[in-house]
Amino acid sequence: MSFSSETKKEIAAALPDKVCCRAAQLYGMLEFGHAFDREEISLQTEQEAVADVYDHLLPRLCGIPAPQRDTLRRRVTLQQSRIPDAAHRQKVLERFGHSGSEISLRLNRANLDCDGCARALLRGAFLACGAVTDPEHDYHLEFSVPHYNLSRDLLALLREVDFPAKTVTRSGSYIVYIKESERIEDCLTYLGAQKAALEMMGVKMVKSIRNDTNRRINCESANIDKTVQATALQVEAVRKIEETVGLSALPPELQALAQLRLDNPDMSLRDLGAALEPPISRSGVNHRLQRILAFAEKL
Ligand SMILES: [Zn+2]
Known part of the structure; x- marks a missing residue:
């Protein structure tokens, strides 16, 4: 399993304690998922555990039946959860203060209730559209957002919780990313992936010892x-x-x-x-x- 998948599995394994935070996490998964409008509400993920969280929270927090789950065979195998019924989609949109026909999808801050809600929302966003590179190769954590304004809102929220990120456009998506290894470790810890953060620190340490040894041998x-x-x-x-x-x-x-x-x-x-x-x-x-x-x- 990739480092990214392991990280998501770790985050998915625990739900926030408070209901407001659970709702904020679900909101993050919905808005940063594959689609969130009147025509389609769906999540596509390589990680079954991530789809399970989506399927678990949606009926409990929005009072609709469990989403429909399909396996999509693409370049990679994806789990797709979607809400097939239009009335149910409307109910979910309204629950989070959206009409579903907005020209530009924005982050609705009314869904952030308590101090912990921003973190919960970012957890949801990471589960839905995030990735983190194996530290053996590179230090890179990103959110891949399909909507420009939403990517700006995410950038602002990350900045508010002390994670200044950068942005770049890649094949039609707006990538919000963090490069510095220490920031990534902090961000992983913040999102609830302590094990992944520790693993990253360990890999970094081994790498630095290896570099020192090589330098000494060369010398x-x-x-x-x-x-x-x-x-x-x-x-x-x-x-x-x-x-x-x-x-x-x-x-x-x-x-x-x-x-x-x-x-x-x-x-x-x-x-x-x-x-x-x-x-x-x-x-x-x-x-x-x-x-x-x-x-x-x-x-
Ligand atoms: Zn909360």
Whole structure:
């Protein structure tokens, strides 16, 4: 199951306690669902649990029979719940203060009673038209709204509850979206998907550890490359001296080190220093190697 489906299932599993909030959630599902007018009231969803909530709340809050449920085989399999009877549709529209013949569908704020109703409405809207991308791939939460003014009303409501969202148009729909991972986590928690929010935080943590490790490995291998390169230059310099003027041409304190480097190209500077008689420090070795390189340079 996709991350989005899991999130919706989690939200769908719990209903708000208060009746006003349940009605607000249903209102969100109706208005942001597939259709909400006199000709058609329907919800289309990939998630059976979401359609179940719609079917559960409609008869209880609007006094109509349970909606008709169909399975639609499209690109994906969809559950469709719709109200086939015109009189029942009218009853539902009136229950939420709509005529069903509005030119432009707007959010009717009269359906928000208590402090919790906005959250409930947003839960319903997310169930009906929301999606959240798997955090393994990207951070993106969106509501896909078919009506422009309704998308503006949603944007305003989200802003009021401290979720500033952005909008973009995609194939005739108005997308209201949030990108920042922390905002998405907060929004998921707000909508009642705590498990999804925690999962997202977990994925983020693993990703950041993975990135840190990769960065460190890259850094280490770059250092190893540098060491290998430096050693190769030293060996080359010593060979050049040996083949031209002979190692005996070097000042005495450099001769032993040059021979040692030639015999042990893999030895670290510290070990080279320890192998000398008398032993010298790592930086002492480094200094003498620089002098050997300079000597070879002049040849
Ligand atoms: Zn309420």
